[in-house]
Amino acid sequence: MKETDLIKKYLFPISKHFKPSINLQDDAAILKSFDKENFIISVDSFIQGIHCPSFLDPKSMAIRAIFCATSDLAAMGAIPYCMFLSLTIPKNKGSSFFKSIANGIEESIDRVGISLAGGDLTSYCGPLAISVTVVGRKKTIEKALFRRGSKVGDYIGVTGFIGDAYLGLKILEKKISISDRKHEKAAVDSFLFPPQLHKFAANLSKHAKACIDISDGLVEDLKKLSDLANCGVSISKEKVPISDNAKLFLKKGKFTLKDYLTAGDDYQLAFTFDKKNIKKIKVLEKKFNLKISVIGELIKKKGVFLNNKNIRGGFSHF
C-alpha cells in the first residue's frame, strides 16, 4: 500500500477531525495561539530493540512510545494537546503491521487525551522507529517545571514505585515470572503503559522547584537535577518506594536495590521542593490519589548518595 493510502485508511480516521491537522492533507498543522497559554514541545525517539525488546508487538511499541513522550510534558507541568508521529517501518511488512501500529496510536489517543496532528511515514531496512513530537499547553500564569532550580536543603519527592517497570521488562523477556497473574500484569503494565501524571504535575508546579521524569533511572535522573543546582543528593534506602512485587525479588536475591534504582523506564516523576511546602505536597497526594514518597534531600557534596554511600549508574541508549 502507498504512503498516502495508508494515511488515508488508517491514520485519518484516528485524527478524528482535529482541526489544526487540516485532515492530514497537508504536510503541516496550524496551531492557533491560545490566549494566555504557551505551547511546550518535546521530541522523543523510540527504536525497537533499543528502547524496548525487539519481540514487542507494534501496537504495544506505539503505545509505549507515545506514553513515554507525553511523560516529558508532565515533567514540565504541561497538559497534552497534540502530537506528530514520524513512523519509520521495516521494509516488506504488510498492512497488518501498520494496522497494529495504528491501533496503538488510537489507544494512546484515547487514554492520554492527545490528538494526532500530523507526521511522516517511511519504510527502510532497519528496526521499527517512532519519533514522537508532543505539544502540550501550559497556562502562562502557571510556573513551568524545569530540571534546574533546586538548591541545597530542598526535599526530593517521587511518585509511585521505583523498579516496577524493570520487573515488567524482565517478565516480558521471560527472565522472571510472578505466580499471581494480577500482580504479574501490574508489573508488565508498569513497563508498557508509563504513568500519565499531567494533571498532578500541573498542580505540583505551584509548589515544586524542579522536576524530571525517571526514564534513565532514579539515580541518573536525580544526578541531572542536582548537577544543574551544582549540588548532590542524599537518599535513604528505607524511604525509596519499592512495591511488594519488587521486594519479593530483593528477598530472593534475584535483584538488588541498585538494579531498581538504576534501571530506568519507570517514568515516574522525581521533583524537589522547599521543606516548608511538605503539607501542600501531602494535599496533592490525597487530591490525586497518588503515592508520593519523600526520599531524601539535596546536599552540598556532589553525587548521589544512598544511605551515605555513593551510587552510580543508569540507562544509556547511546
Next chain:
Amino acid sequence: MKETDLIKKYLFPISKHFKPSINLQDDAAILKSFDKENFIISVDSFIQGIHCPSFLDPKSMAIRAIFCATSDLAAMGAIPYCMFLSLTIPKNKGSSFFKSIANGIEESIDRVGISLAGGDLTSYCGPLAISVTVVGRKKTIEKALFRRGSKVGDYIGVTGFIGDAYLGLKILEKKISISDRKHEKAAVDSFLFPPQLHKFAANLSKHAKACIDISDGLVEDLKKLSDLANCGVSISKEKVPISDNAKLFLKKGKFTLKDYLTAGDDYQLAFTFDKKNIKKIKVLEKKFNLKISVIGELIKKKGVFLNNKNIRGGFSHF
C-alpha cells in the same frame, strides 16, 4: 562519548541561547504564544539511502534534511522559527561523525534563519536517520496556504527550474558529468540545498489559492493539489521551466522530460491562483527576483495531462 556530553559539546553551542530551548537542559522547549501569530508545525523523516544516496557525508545530509523540512513551512506561507532534531546515528561512529552532523546543523541554522530548540539522540544498528520537527510562525491576519482550495480554471505557477535536483543527484552518483564546473556545481547545489522560499510564499499567500512544495515530482504533487479540488491538471511542455543544463541532457537523449517531471527532490513551489491575479504574481516575481513560470491550468478531467497526454509517476519513499 555519552549522549549528554555530545549535546553539551556540539549542540548546546549552536542552539545559541535560543531562549525557549532552556539551554537544551530539559527534554522540552517552551514556545511562548505570540500575539496575533499562529505556529505551523511539520515533521519530516530523512534516512540515508532512502532520501539521499548513502555515500553522502553526514554534514550534507543534515543540511538537506533541514532544508527539506523547512520547505514544508514555505508551502504553507510560514516563516521558520525553530526546530527539534531527532538524530538516530549508526552505532560505533566516532565523535567526528557527530561533529560533521553538528556542522551541518549549524550551517542550516545560519542559512535558513531557524533556531535549534531541542531534540533527541540515539544510536542503533541502522542508517543515519534524522527526523526534523520544524515550527514556523504565521501572522493570523495572513491567509495560510493549503493544498486544498483550487478550482477548475485556476492557473498553475511554479518557481525556479524543474529537474535540476535530479541532475544534481545523477552527478553525485557519478552517472553523468557536466564539463563546466560552475554549471555542475549549480546542479549539485539544487539537490544539496533545496530552495528556501519563505518570504516569497508569505507574500504569495495573499494571491494564491493552494500551494505545495515539489518533493515527489511535479506530476505527483500537482496530482495531489488537483485531487483535493476534485479536478485535473493540464500543463504545457513548452512552458515547463527547464534549465540550460537540463536541456542539454534532453538533447543528448540521456534523459526525458518525463524523468524531470516525475523525479522529485526539486522542492520548488507549485501553486494555483485565479487568472485575474496574474499581474500580482508577476509583481512578486520581480520583487523577490525569482523565476516564476505559469505552466498550465486546472481542468475538469481528472489526472495530469502534458500537452493533452496523460502523464503519471513520482517518487515514493515507501
